[in-house]
Amino acid sequence: MKPEEIGILIVDDEASVRESLYEWFKADGYRVATAEDATSALKQLQDNPWDIILLDIKMPGMDGIELQHRIKEIDQNIVTIIITAFAAVDTAIQALKDGAFDYITKPVDPDDLSRLIRNAVEKRRLITENLQLRHQIEELQLPDQVVGESPAIKKVMEMVNTVAKTDSTVMILGESGTGKELIARAIHSRSSRRYFPIITINCGAYPEGLLESELFGHEKGSFTGAMYTRKGKLEMADKGTLFLDEIGNITEKMQMDLLRVIETKKFTRLGGDKTIDCDFRVISATNKDLEKAIREGSFREDLYYRLNVFSVVLPPLRERRSDIPLIARYFLNKYARSMNKNVTDFSPQALETFSAYDWPGNIREVRNVVERAMVVTKGSKIQVEDLSFPFSAQATPSGGETLEDVERAHIEKILAQTRGNIAQAAEILKISRLTLYNKIEKYHLKR
Amino acid sequence: MTHISLVPIGLEDHAYLAALERFVADTFRLPTRVDAREISLQDAFDPNRQQYNSSLLLRQLIAAPPRETERILGVVDVDLFIPILTFVFGEAQLKGIGAIVSLHRLHNRFYGLPEDRELTTERLLKEAIHELGHTFGLIHCSQPQCVMNSSTYVENIDQKPAELCPACQRTIRAERGAPANDGFRFPWWGKK
Numbered sequence: 001m002k003p004e005e006i007g008i009l010i011v012d013d014e015a016s017v018r019e020s021l022y023e024w025f026k027a028d029g030y031r032v033a034t035a036e037d038a039t040s041a042l043k044q045l046q047d048n049p050w051d052i053i054l055l056d057i058k059m060p061g062m063d064g065i066e067l068q069h070r071i072k073e074i075d076q077n078i079v080t081i082i083i084t085a086f087a088a089v090d091t092a093i094q095a096l097k098d099g100a101f102d103y104i105t106k107p108v109d110p111d112d113l114s115r116l117i118r119n120a121v122e123k124r125r126l127i128t129e130n131l132q133l134r135h136q137i138e139e140l141q142l143p144d145q146v147v148g149e150s151p152a153i154k155k156v157m158e159m160v161n162t163v164a165k166t167d168s169t170v171m172i173l174g175e176s177g178t179g180k181e182l183i184a185r186a187i188h189s190r191s192s193r194r195y196f197p198i199i200t201i202n203c204g205a206y207p208e209g210l211l212e213s214e215l216f217g218h219e220k221g222s223f224t225g226a227m228y229t230r231k232g233k234l235e236m237a238d239k240g241t242l243f244l245d246e247i248g249n250i251t252e253k254m255q256m257d258l259l260r261v262i263e264t265k266k267f268t269r270l271g272g273d274k275t276i277d278c279d280f281r282v283i284s285a286t287n288k289d290l291e292k293a294i295r296e297g298s299f300r301e302d303l304y305y306r307l308n309v310f311s312v313v314l315p316p317l318r319e320r321r322s323d324i325p326l327i328a329r330y331f332l333n334k335y336a337r338s339m340n341k342n343v344t345d346f347s348p349q350a351l352e353t354f355s356a357y358d359w360p361g362n363i364r365e366v367r368n369v370v371e372r373a374m375v376v377t378k379g380s381k382i383q384v385e386d387l388s389f390p391f392s393a394q395a396t397p398s399g400g401e402t403l404e405d406v407e408r409a410h411i412e413k414i415l416a417q418t419r420g421n422i423a424q425a426a427e428i429l430k431i432s433r434l435t436l437y438n439k440i441e442k443y444h445l446k447r
Numbered sequence: 448m449t450h451i452s453l454v455p456i457g458l459e460d461h462a463y464l465a466a467l468e469r470f471v472a473d474t475f476r477l478p479t480r481v482d483a484r485e486i487s488l489q490d491a492f493d494p495n496r497q498q499y500n501s502s503l504l505l506r507q508l509i510a511a512p513p514r515e516t517e518r519i520l521g522v523v524d525v526d527l528f529i530p531i532l533t534f535v536f537g538e539a540q541l542k543g544i545g546a547i548v549s550l551h552r553l554h555n556r557f558y559g560l561p562e563d564r565e566l567t568t569e570r571l572l573k574e575a576i577h578e579l580g581h582t583f584g585l586i587h588c589s590q591p592q593c594v595m596n597s598s599t600y601v602e603n604i605d606q607k608p609a610e611l612c613p614a615c616q617r618t619i620r621a622e623r624g625a626p627a628n629d630g631f632r633f634p635w636w637g638k639k
Contacts (some may be wrong), residue, residue: 001587020502020529028597029586046618083531107496107533113601 003029010034011041012056032275038062050126056083064352079120135374147330148323152315163310174314177364180285188241196240197241204246222271237280249289259303331370346382356413408443450478451516456523458487501527503539521547530544539581546578573609584622
């Protein structure tokens with residue numbers, strides 16, 4: 001970091017100390033400001049970002065210790081250095097326990113001060129670098145993989161590879177829990193924008209005013225409680241991808257604002273008048289029927305077409321049953337690693353139960369069931385009794401009001417277990433193959 | 448004609464000033480002149496610290512500067528301090544008119560070593576150029592081979608040359624409004 005990129009704030013009630021430190025740091029090329037008390041220091045914190053703050057312990061009004069608490073509440077990564085008289089070293093030690101980087105006793109040796117500031121700058125540089133790297137890793141790393149070999153998911157992945165090469169908007173449609181965010185990340189990580197962040201916003205999670213502020217950011221004082229200028233998700237997504245989850249849940253005004261931003265790639269922060277240019281790709285997702293919402297007048301048609309240049313439809317898990325064991329094993333291995341448990345597989349019965357269940361909560365439900373089973377299981381294999389299904393008391397076939405319904409569902413389950421092997425299924429059901437053929441015909445079952 | 452004014456303050460040994468006059472003039476391509484001024488050392492004395500407040504001396508120095516004085520450099524042989532630091536070799540106004548340097552900690556005898564006048568003079572020249580450099584808008588330079596490199600102990604001063612690096616020269620040219628191709632050369636530049 002160059003000295004001019006570092007902001008140092010000096011807080012001391014003694015003018016001569018403020019001035020001499022000011023001149024000293026100015027000569028090193030730092031951006032420097034001074035404050036004579038805590039009130040003035042907090043005002044400076046609102047107006048500008050600071051990397052290092054030197055603060056005197058003894059000041060009229062709020063003292064340095066209390067001020068340090070306030071500073072850490074605003075930004076715990078600001079490096080604070082305590083200035084103290086020789087007699088008040090005990091208080092300085094208290095300040096160190098409260099998170100101060102170091103302290104200096106007045107007067108300080110110039111070489112000690114230079115070294116201290118060099119170290120503080122280095123610490124600040126490391127903090128900044130660490131935050132940036134963490135953010136990059138979080139954003140670039142695929143949290144989970146798209147797992148599956150069924151024709152349905154292969155078709156989805158082909159679509160992902162096709163749209164990733166373009167810069168068009170993509171709308172991902174699918175039931176809750178089918179992995180829409182995962183697909184958005186897969187598109188981003190295969191696109192030319194992959195070295196920049198993908199910023200996710202769950203549009204359904206915010207009340208209207210807050211969603212606006214989250215997206216567009218706000219200037220200090222733009223509303224009650226807006227004490228600091230804050231960048232919105234649009235700015236954070238610059239050069240990257242903006243993933244708008246649950247897009248079907250936004251208000252009409254928000255739809256209009258969003259349409260304007262997507263068309264012009266320009267916006268202003270709430271309470272601001274400066275136009276900000278932003279370059280991002282939009283991926284959205286919904287589990288709602290937006291075409292129906294358009295017909296009913298609750299979703300703008302122009303926004304829908306703007307967001308939906310490409311659409312990727314994610315099939316529910318019950319329509320790609322052959323992927324269920326793969327997905328279950330994927331989560332089993334993942335949790336075995338993270339929980340450090342020696343669980344290697346499912347028992348055949350447990351796997352049968354998985355395959356027979358309808359998974360109304362889709363992949364998210366598989367993940368939750370496997371995670372819970374991993375916690376409770378005692379052996380190296382997950383057993384049927386380790387499984388617990390949130391959407392039904394046990395893995396029984398749906399329907400089943402009449403004897404025929406029960407029979408139909410049971411045959412269907414066994415056929416799924418045997419992957420359509422008639423001989424095996426007939427043996428399990430203790431009926432002849434011919435009877436089984438007749439029943440398959442009768443109930444229009446798939447083999 | 449504008450000039451750099453060198454002002455001895457309570458200085459008993461004026462022999463250092465002759466070398467300073469020539470070197471400063473050569474460096475900044477401005478005439479230098481030794482001026483006698485009434486500056487009270489006593490007003491800047493801090494009895495608790497037994498040192499002299501350099502900021503207070505600088506304030507006296509820049510008050511009502513003589514006409515056509517482009518820069519003023521005060522030279523003392525007393526121990527200087529600013530309130531937050533235990534001592535300073537000198538002090539300057541960044542992009543200002545005034546600077547001050549002290550010989551006190553430049554003498555070898557301060558460190559219990561035999562006095563070496565030549566070395567003391569060399570140190571004084573470096574510190575004088577360094578502090579005047581601040582008045583021309585230069586900040587501390589990260590280049591070890593530049594006189595604007597920061598010095599917090601005397602060995603630092605000995606390690607660096609008395610010369611400005613090309614980047615700092617360019618800054619001074621810009622500060623003085625001199626074009627890059629005016630033939631303006633710093634005396635040491637071009638020497639091998």
